[in-house]
Amino acid sequence: DGGITQSPKYLFRKEGQNVTLSCEQNLNHDAMYWYRQDPGQGLRLIYYSQIVNDFQKGDIAEGYSVSREKKESFPLTVTSAQKNPTAFYLCASSIVPGGPTEAFFGQGTRLTVV
Amino acid sequence: KQEVTQIPAALSVPEGENLVLNCSFTDSAIYNLQWFRQDPGKGLTSLLLIQSSQREQTSGRLNASLDKSSGRSTLYIAASQPGDSATYLCAARNQAGTALIFGKGTTLSVSS
Numbered sequence: 077d078g079g080i081t082q083s084p085k086y087l088f089r090k091e092g093q094n095v096t097l098s099c100e101q102n103l104n105h106d107a108m109y110w111y112r113q114d115p116g117q118g119l120r121l122i123y124y125s126q127i128v129n130d131f132q133k134g135d136i137a138e139g140y141s142v143s144r145e146k147k148e149s150f151p152l153t154v155t156s157a158q159k160n161p162t163a164f165y166l167c168a169s170s171i172v173p174g175g176p177t178e179a180f181f182g183q184g185t186r187l188t189v190v
Numbered sequence: 191k192q193e194v195t196q197i198p199a200a201l202s203v204p205e206g207e208n209l210v211l212n213c214s215f216t217d218s219a220i221y222n223l224q225w226f227r228q229d230p231g232k233g234l235t236s237l238l239l240i241q242s243s244q245r246e247q248t249s250g251r252l253n254a255s256l257d258k259s260s261g262r263s264t265l266y267i268a269a270s271q272p273g274d275s276a277t278y279l280c281a282a283r284n285q286a287g288t289a290l291i292f293g294k295g296t297t298l299s300v301s302s
Binding site for chain 1: 221222224226231232233234235236239279281283286288289290291292293294295
């Protein structure tokens, strides 16, 4: 099946630890995105990438890092510098210009600081 | 900077009712607008995508309209069912390849 796979579904982080959230897509999409969702806040953009080896900061990039070494993969690292990392993280992908650019989302990773 | 607003934040209706969810955006120069559904604890499911050159899109009991001049989009749900209960999000894209900007959503509850 074509789609976006996020893993793990649930993740627990201790104070001061870095953790990496996985996002893989087999839709052959060029662009990939990471959003954070908090209750009552809607979705806020962390990072996005339109092409391999290139990415841009979103509205709330502080405390996060990403890489885009392969077209199908866009992992997100939540560093110890992120002061309030507990949230629901969503990864998305879409085709860059030339197509309808409809965005598709994974099932999310819920990160909790313990 | 584009801002997307959805009103109301929550809506409760009896089964069978037709309803309209509203979405407004501040910058009319959008590339496209997309409606999503989100069930509790789940990811987003794409419902409808409207390109800037289109006025509306339909899928089954759902119809989404776009009026760029007024900065508004509506999602019409016909003959609502309890299974339609979810949060509905709209998102605007300003340019091809850039990220979607989301509203905070409308949480719909349909009672049987």
